[in-house]
């Protein structure tokens with residue numbers, strides 16, 4: 001793992017390494033032939049057990065940043081380190097492996113599999129990872145119970161409320177015990193009370209399992225309950 005050795009973000013001293021570090025990250029798209037620079041050397045380091053709210057106006061690059069951090073896209077410049085490991089020169093299969101093992105993703109529209117029950121939605125990613133059905137089912141029912149869905153295991157997504165569906169999506173995202181949880185507006189389509197429940201569930205998980213969480217949200221009240229708040233300004237990540 002020699003090329004993987006992390007340079008430390010400035011000012012971190014002897015502190016343990018960040019589990020996620022976006023270093024000098026650039027991302028540009030082209031719009032009608034003209035370059036559209038979204039990230040211009042962005043820096044973001046997140047440590048285990050730390051929750052970071054990403055609050056920025058529409059179109060400034062929140063989803064782009066989450067996609068880069070989640071290895072769903074590659075940066076045009078800079079480096080994304082996961083667990084101290086540089087990811088830009090890894091093969092596709094290694095990136096896929098890191099994505100599957102180290103990273104959990106929760107989307108605004110949960111993308112649950114409609115024909116499967118809540119339990120099965122959380123079992124499947126674990127079986128893809130290679131766990132036996134029995135172990136996966138035990139983990140899934142424990143996790144769903146922890147998120148207050150113990151009585152809803154055999155319900156299909158269409159038989160669950162929006163907040164319940166979103167909690168199933170959270171359970172699915174953390175079922176393989178990732179080190180980083182990324183969420184893109186996870187409460188964006190929920191009423192305030194349900195959003196509060198979902199956020200509390202996320203917070204409990206982050207604290208209980210020393211997850212690092214990066215959550216894009218427009219909800220300032222919920223963002224206020226996280227450890228840190230950052231925004232994107234002129235293509236850079238800025239602490240609020």
Ligand SMILES: Nc1ncnc2c1ncn2[C@@H]1O[C@H](COP(=O)(O)OP(=O)(O)OP(=O)(O)O)[C@@H](O)[C@H]1O
Nearest residue numbers: 029030036038056057058059060061062063064065
């Ligand atoms: N594949 C793409 N091709 C071209 N432009 C893109 C692409 N993806 C994103 N963009 C542009 O990049 C900018 C940032 O998009 P992004 O989705 O990251 O914003 P966002 O901050 O998440 O916005 P929102 O809060 O509305 O979801 C937008 O102007 C968008 O139009």
